[in-house]
Amino acid sequence: MTPPPSRRRRSGGMPERSLPRRGSVRRSQMITTYGVGSLIAVDTESFIVSGTDSWNIGEAPVIHEHRLARILGVKFFRLPPASDDTSKDGVRVRRFPLWHSCAVCxxxxxxxxxxxxxxxxxxxxxxxELVPSRFVTACAKGHIDDFPYWKWAHRNNRQEGESGRCGGAMRLRTSGKTASLRSIVISCTCGIPEVSMEGAFRRSALSNLQVRCEGKRPWLKDAPAESCSEVPRTLQRGSSVAWQPIVKSALSIPPYSDGTAARLAEEWDILRGLSRAEIELYLKIRAVREKGPEISIDTVMALLEAEKHGDTGADQEQVRDSAYLALRKQEYERLSVGNLERDQNREEQFICEPPTSAATALLPYGLDRPMLVKRLREVRALKAFSRVDTPDTNADVHEAQLSLTHLDWLPAMEVQGEGVFLRLDEARIDSWARSAAVAARVERIHSNHLRRLRERATDPKAVPESPATPRMVLLHTLAHVLINEWSLDGGYPAASLRERLYADDSMAGVLIYTATSDSAGSLGGVVAQGAPERLAKALRSAMHRSEWCSADPLCIESEASGAGSTNLAACHACVLLPETSCEQNNGLLDRALLIGTPEDPSTGFFSGVLGR
Structure with a gap:
């Protein structure tokens, strides 16, 4: 990472000097942990990561994922730059917060x-060495600023109507008596009594001081202050809600997964305006010019047809959610059909095949034949970020921009891995969902989640619908217990596995795949878990394990749990997963829908196989 240059005048003939380095992070962390607008501690200093229009991208590799790029309104993606001490590329950072203290004086x-x-x-x-301020202020629109120490220390020592500063010097010390905010004491040489930081995190703490958000965006160079009516909140500098990434992802599926789409990435605008005969001539000329193999006209026409099929034809803002749903449906269809390895070339990035053995052992569990995804590529792009409010599926949060000017690329990472795709019998799910007990449990989750969406919506008339349905909660909970089971049986860390849910009126499936491309990435261990006999054994073990939780009977009898009360029988001792593994932030879960309750075992979709 590279801090901004110092404000020195340079003559026009002098070469630009290399900027000093301040630490390093992995490329993947620039998407999930230390992306644009986040705060990062380097030794004893603190910085905020600058916008993408300030990055020195150098020779950062380009990533192509056609379907995701069209939805996000960009042409391509880029890996964050990876540089050494002698190169001039890198991600720039700016010092933040600006208020510091000295531990001696x-x-x-x-x-x-x-x-x-x-x-x-x-x-x-x-x-x-100076110590950066532990506290900052932020609002739900993504603005961030220093904590108003002067106003906090003088809040009870200013006469009504008096304005201006006292002219004294501020002091901050820690009494060391406790680890609470009461031991952090602020004073001023103007003679006011010492004031502790106790109460600074209350929702009304800053509004009582008449502190309003000034709309500052320190991660964007030369960004003007925005008008903002939000009341800021006090946060710890390292708080998880000080920066929350909004990441969108897509799987590479045919016809985009064989590398042809990436080879033609710069020429799509030309190809879209040509007829078939003109495209065929263009490809021949291109092959001669590039001195490479000619691309098949049928392949290009299939790509154009797939692109046309994926367009909805409506306004971008209006159909963005439906576009993401269409992207999932395309993946669901391809995962269901498969893509045999023997029919593909060596560059194919999506190989999905049925197991060689019969799937009769899975029939009692209501599962169709699983699909073994032996080769998988996922692209995850950082679209924006939020503060204070945690991004949730279908939740309305403000998306803070990554750059002051619009760019034709977004930072992204790609994961090469493997997985297992499971699909439940839809007729059996529909029959089970008609149960009054099932409907009543899911309705509680649905109403709690809908209330949370209403509380966070900027427009009460445009509250998105909650995805909490019997099918969704069942598939989501099943994915969690299977990931936990595979982490015990297969030796995978739970954080290295990830779920991808396909749940609506026309989909009832879940893909469990490797979330990292390291040693737990693509060695065949996850695919091996999808063999029917082994999968049936894992399902049986997972269901028996779900019958009892160390927090029972409180867990199974819970009326509401989790953030926003969007769970029922689900806790850290039984169902919850690391945040990196879950698409729904550990919400919309209920293991009673798997195994039933002590009073009514029939509530569980798999209750019929527990006694076998």
Whole structure:
């Protein structure tokens, strides 16, 4: 990462110097953990990651995923730059927060007021390393600013109508008596009594001080302050809600998975306006010019037809959700049909085949024949980010922009892995869902989730519908217990496995696949779990394990649990997974829909096989 250049005048003939380095992170972390707008600690310093229009991308590889790029309104994706100490590319960062304190003299002021030696972050008087402020303020629209220490310390010591600063010097010290905010004490040399930080995290703490959001976006260079009516919240600098990524992903499926679409990425705008005969001539000329093999006209026409089929024809903002649903349906259809390895070339990135043995052992569980996804490519793109409010499926959160000017690319990462696709018998699900007990349990989850969506919606008339249905909750909970079971039986860390849900009126499936491409990525271990006999054994073990939780009877009798009360019988001791593995932020879960309740075992979809 590279901080912004110092404000020095340079003559026009001098070459641009290499900027100093401040730490390093993995490329994947630039999408999930330390993306644009996030706060990152490097040694004793703190920085905010700059917008993508400030990155020195250098020779950062280009990633193509045609379906996802069209939905997100970009032409391609880029891996974040990976550089060394001698290169000039990298991700720029800016110092934030600006308020620092000195652990020796207890001075508390903006960092420029410490008269630090050049190139160092030290107190000019004590030569002690400065400590960045532990506290910042942020609002739900993504703005972030320094904590208003002066107003907080003087809140009860200013006469009504009085304005201006007192002219004193701020001090911050820690009494060390406790680890609570009460031990962090702020004072001023103007003579006011000392004030602790206790109460600073209350929702009304800053509104009582009449502190309003100033609309600052320090991650964007030269960004003007936005008008904002939100009341900011006090956050810890390292809080998880200080930065939440909004990541969109897609699987590479035929006809886009054999590399042809990527080879023609720069020429799609030309090809769309040509007839078949013109395209055929264009491809021949291209083969001569590129001195490579000619691309089949049938392949190009299939790509254009697939693109045309994927377009909805409506306004982008209006159909974005339906476009994501269409993307999932395309994947569901391809996963159901498969893509045999013997029919593909070596560059094919999607291989999906049925197991060689019969799937009769899975019939009692209501599962159709599983599909073994032996080769899989997923592209995950950082679309935007949010603060304060946690992004949730179908939730309305403000998406803070990654750059001040629109770019034709987004930062992304690609994962090569494997997985197993499971599909439940839809007729059996529909019959089970008609049960009054099942409907009553799911209705509780649905109403709680819908209430949460209404609370977070900016427009009460445009509240999205909750996806909580019997089919959705059943598939989601099944995916969680299987991931937990495979982590025990197959040796996979639960965080290295990931779910991809396909649940609506026309879909009833789940893909469990490797979420990383490291040693737990594509060695065949997950595919081996999909063999019918082994899968039946894993299902049986998972259901028996779900019959009892160490938190029972409180867990199984729970009327509501989880964030926003969007779960029923689900807790960390039985069903919940690491956040990286779950698409729904560990919401919309109920293991009673798998195995039933002590009072009514028939509520469970798999209750009929537990006694076998």
């Amino acid at each position: 207890n001075a508390l002021r903006p960092v420029r007021g410490f008269n630090s030696p050049p190139g160092k972050n030290e107190c000019g008087d004590c030569l002690e």
